[in-house]
Amino acid sequence: MTFVFEDIDDVEMERRRSVVEPLTDAVRDLVDAVIRTEVAEGEIPDVTAAVRAVTERLRSRQSDGPYGVRYTRAGTGMPWGNPAVGVRNAVAPPMRVQAGDDGLRWADVRLGAAYEGPPGLVHGGICALLLDHLLGEAAGADGTPSFTGTISVRYLRETRLGPVHLEARTDRYDGPKKFVTGTLSDADGPSVVADAVFVIPRWARATPPQEAPQ
């Protein structure tokens, strides 16, 4: 597992983000358009060729493997390939994680056609993905890295496509284990709840925190 440090400051990171984000948004829009298009079937081969040409152009220079989790000199993370929050990943809704008081992490996300499971409803795996990620962010609010050890997701009822709100926080610690809970709500209130044990890996376990994050 490699965490890459890039020799850039946060101003340069923001500049790079502002260049790539419109591309990702355009691809996200393309995904939605492919799902919902009703153009004549005869047009599809031409469109397919155009998309392939764009892909070839991007592939003319690319890295060997995944993007990784990169950091600026100041330690700001750039998980830009991440499927929940990655600013280079059109698969990500994307979720923009916000910090509240006492280690609270929250996000407002709009889930459209690309995230449908049952008709008009959010796919359960997408709810689990977003909750796993947000609970991970809440677990990381104390500054120590940790991985999802076990997560339990309870679907209280269906979640409607459209705007959803997520919240998570760490409730307690037990040695290297962080017990984290969270909710996902649609316009009608909470629809999914999750609780998880995040575990600080051995290599980061010198002084595990014993108090709730501030």
Ligand SMILES: CCCCCCCC(=O)SCCNC(=O)CCNC(=O)[C@H](O)C(C)(C)COP(=O)(O)OP(=O)(O)OC[C@H]1O[C@@H](n2cnc3c(N)ncnc32)[C@H](O)[C@@H]1OP(=O)(O)O
């Ligand atoms: C900011 C970014 C947010 C990102 C959010 C996304 C989160 C993710 O997707 S993380 C990726 C998915 N998760 C993984 O890949 C984790 C894979 N598993 C591992 O790496 C390891 O098994 C790991 C780190 C969880 C635990 O391994 P290890 O450090 O050897 O555990 P170990 O020392 O044996 O156990 C420590 C304690 O944790 C407990 N524990 C170990 N594994 C688990 C588990 N899977 N679930 C619950 N508890 C566990 C043990 O029982 C033990 O408890 P106690 O101290 O009471 O005896």
